Each structure stands twice: as C-alpha cells, then as structure tokens.
Amino acid sequence: MVRVLLALAASKSWKLWQMDVKNAFLHGEIDQDIYMEQPSGFQSKRHQDYEGKLAIVLVYVDDLIITGDNDSEIERTRENLFVRFQMKELGELKHFIGLEIDQSNKGRFLCQQKYAKDLLKKYGMLECKPIAKPIEVNARLCSEEGKDLEDVTMYQQIVGILIYFTLSRPDIAYAVGVVSRFIQIPKKPQLEAVCQILRYVKGTIDLGLLYKKSGVCKIVGYCDADYGGDHDTRRSTTGYVFNLGSGAISWCSKRQPTVSLSTTEAEYRAMAMAAQESTWLIHLMRDLHQLDDYPMILRRDNLSAFCLAENPVFHARTKYVEVHYHFVREKVLQEEIEMSHVKTDDQVADILTKGLSNTKFTEFKKQLGMMTKAEL
Structure with missing residues (x-):
C-alpha cells in the first residue's frame, strides 16, 4: 500500500505529509466493553460522495501518511485529525516504518x-x-x-x-x-x-525504487514460474511483479504449495496468483478513485498457459489443473485482465523465479524502476 501511494503521488505530483499519533493509548488497559457501529453518512456504493477533492490517509498503527489532489481538502483532514486526536506534525514524508523516501526532480525515491x-x-x-x-x-x-x-x-x-x-x-x-x-x-x-x-x-547499499513524475497511472503486470526449481520438493516457484507508472509496486517470489506435473500447470498456477493480486490492486485503485475503465495487462511468456486462459477449448485437456485456478479465465471474460504475450528475454518476472546472468539481472532491475541515489 505504501508503494502504491508513493507511485501514485509521484505520477500526480502530489505532496506527501506525515503525522504521528501519541501512542500512550496503545499501552492502556480496557476496563469496559466497547461497541462500534457504522459511521453516520456511510455509503455502501463506492464513489458516491466523490466530488473531485481527494484526501487519502494511510494509517499504520500510530503513523499516518496524508496525500491527495486538493491542498485545501488535505488541510481540512489534518485539522480534523488534530481536533479528534493528540497528533504530532512531522512535515513532508521522509521516513515511514523503516523506509526512506527522498524527493527529487525525477520523482519519489524509496530505499532502505x-x-x-x-x-x-x-x-x-x-x-x-x-x-x-x-x-x-x-x-x-x-x-x-x-x-x-x-x-x-x-x-x-x-x-x-x-x-x-x-x-x-x-x-x-x-x-x-x-x-x-x-x-x-x-x-x-x-x-x-x-x-x-x-x-x-x-x-548496492543505496539501491531503491524510483517512481517518476510521469502522469501515467496504468498498472502492468508480469508473471512467470520456474518449473520444478526446488531441488528438495521439485515444486515450482511463482514470480510476479506489477508496475504502476515507472516503478514496481507489488511483487512476489514464492514456492508453489504442490508439485506441478507440467510447465503449463506451473505457469497457470503462477498466473492465478498474479490474477488474485491484480484483483486486489484493481479494488484498491478504485477506492482511491484512480482506476480508468480498462483491463489490467498481465504479461507472460508461456504460450500454453496463455491459450489456456484465452480459450476454454483447451480446458478439457488439462483436467489435472485444479478447478479454482480457472479463476483466471473468469477475470479474462469479465475484462478485468487482458493477457499479453511477452518474449522470454523481456520477462521481468524472471528476476523473481531464478538466478540470472549479470546482463539480464541488471536489465530487469532497470525495468523495475530500480536505481541508486547517485543516479538520481
């Protein structure tokens, strides 16, 4: 979520502010029952109250990031927080839960x-x-x-x-x-x-992610699998990454839970995991009022898995693929995801599934939006 907000703020040239809640209440004891009810004015339908003035508040325990597209709305939100809580103003965002955020003419730079x-x-x-x-x-x-x-x-x-x-x-x-x-x-x-x-x-001690001032908010995903790469279990490794504008905002490198019987099955499992992540990103961008009416592009280099998602005729030949992985097919039909083929040499997700040569590794890092502070 932090990376999404940084990428969004960079592309839109929004300012990022940080606030802190005095956290004494975190160590207090509750001596009575507490009941909560839905806030008055809450609307179950999304976007119903949005009038072009957006203030976004990201909360992590007692740390807050505030940004948005309207300075007066942001200021009003900050004032309301001061009225209701004991707050500390920390100025423009520089550090957040161990992350370092630098601002430059190119955009926002995230590192550790x-x-x-x-x-x-x-x-x-x-x-x-x-x-x-x-x-x-x-x-x-x-x-x-x-x-x-x-x-x-x-x-x-x-x-x-x-x-x-x-x-x-x-x-x-x-x-x-x-x-x-x-x-x-x-x-x-x-x-x-x-x-x-x-x-x-x-x-690479000062290597990080640069989110550029591009004005482009389209999300593009890459997913791949390394078939049977784990020598102990022969399970495959799923890798996916999603870029928002110029930099990566979400990625995963994870060993699959069961052994796949073919490259196609391993690739399709990876595609299913990426589709689940893309669904979450779609909902998040909608909540932030930043999603245009377009399908999210998901790029992969395996033609068999590509055909399996695009053409239901192939399904009868792959009964060993668990039924719930056909979740991908539903997302394609609903036009939430658009499958796109990419050459193996351009498959950025490879950096999350296997060891690479120096040339490929360096190239894929650039495509993820990674650079050093010295390069800013």
Whole structure:
C-alpha cells in the first residue's frame, strides 16, 4: 500500500505529509466493553460522495501518511485529525516504518539504505567485497547436503532481517525466498548463500525504487514460474511483479504449495496468483478513485498457459489443473485482465523465479524502476 501511494503521488505530483499519533493509548488497559457501529453518512456504493477533492490517509498503527489532489481538502483532514486526536506534525514524508523516501526532480525515491548499513555492520560485513548479484545461475541448495551449523540463531536472524529488506528490494526477493526455506535446519551451503546476498547488498547499499513524475497511472503486470526449481520438493516457484507508472509496486517470489506435473500447470498456477493480486490492486485503485475503465495487462511468456486462459477449448485437456485456478479465465471474460504475450528475454518476472546472468539481472532491475541515489 505504501508503494502504491508513493507511485501514485509521484505520477500526480502530489505532496506527501506525515503525522504521528501519541501512542500512550496503545499501552492502556480496557476496563469496559466497547461497541462500534457504522459511521453516520456511510455509503455502501463506492464513489458516491466523490466530488473531485481527494484526501487519502494511510494509517499504520500510530503513523499516518496524508496525500491527495486538493491542498485545501488535505488541510481540512489534518485539522480534523488534530481536533479528534493528540497528533504530532512531522512535515513532508521522509521516513515511514523503516523506509526512506527522498524527493527529487525525477520523482519519489524509496530505499532502505540505513537499514542495509545497520544489517551489514551488525554481522561484520560492512567491509566485505561486493558482488554483482545475490544468487548464482542454477544455484543448487538442498536440505540434505552440507555440514550442520553449530548455532542456527545467526542464520535465522539474518534471514528475518532480509525478509523485511525486500519491502523496497525486489531484486533480492528470490534469493531471500530460497534461503528462507532452510530456516529451521540450515547448513553451511545455505549460510554461504546468505553471505552472498549480504555481499550483494554491500555493493548496492543505496539501491531503491524510483517512481517518476510521469502522469501515467496504468498498472502492468508480469508473471512467470520456474518449473520444478526446488531441488528438495521439485515444486515450482511463482514470480510476479506489477508496475504502476515507472516503478514496481507489488511483487512476489514464492514456492508453489504442490508439485506441478507440467510447465503449463506451473505457469497457470503462477498466473492465478498474479490474477488474485491484480484483483486486489484493481479494488484498491478504485477506492482511491484512480482506476480508468480498462483491463489490467498481465504479461507472460508461456504460450500454453496463455491459450489456456484465452480459450476454454483447451480446458478439457488439462483436467489435472485444479478447478479454482480457472479463476483466471473468469477475470479474462469479465475484462478485468487482458493477457499479453511477452518474449522470454523481456520477462521481468524472471528476476523473481531464478538466478540470472549479470546482463539480464541488471536489465530487469532497470525495468523495475530500480536505481541508486547517485543516479538520481
């Protein structure tokens, strides 16, 4: 949600403000029953009250981001919050739940530079030799290979920190997903893989996502699957990413829950996960009054899965694909999603499903809207 708001604000040239609620109430005890009712004036139909003045408030516990398309409406919202709560004005948005937001002539830049430095310093990697990518091509990690670690605590702590680091770093999402599979009983090869991620982070410590001032708010998605890529279970890995304007706002790199019997099945499972995410994004953009009447484009490089979504005649030949994955077909018929074929060499979602060559890895990072602070 934070990335969506940043991308939207950048494309529309909206200002972003931050406020804080005094959080003493979080530690208080409730000594009586509390009942809630629907606020007066609530309308069940969406967009009914929207008159061209929009103020958006994003709340995370006691931290708030406020933005919108009308300065007077934003100011009125801020004043109302001060009347009803004990608030602290923090000015224009710069930090939010560990994320750093910089404003430049190009747009809004999201990174976790301090978080990266603290991570490397804590585990003695601040002076390590950097490398060009977080995981090697055809990297093979198995639970039964390698020497046991005497103490698994450090491994578990680093992986936990890296998972949070993926909030702004889709480039390490696949590598972190792989090492997290071994968090219960890691071995020496897995620890070496974690150290490789840290060495990559050292060389890209100020890398982040740039959301440009483009005025373009169209969402485009990419999805892919690496068939049978997990050497322990032979499950496939789903990868998808959605860009809003110039930068990535949502991504996933996740091992599929069951073994797929073909590349088509693995790809179609990935497509189904991406379709679910696209549905959530569509509803979110509608709530923000920013969705035009167009289907969301979902690009993939597997022709069999593409035909399966577009043509119901193929369904009879693929009965092993679970019925609920035909959710994708329904979304295509409802014109919420438009399937689009993309060449394998241009499949950005590959960065979330497998280790890549240096050339491809660098190119896909650019397509995700990633750059360093020095490049701003």
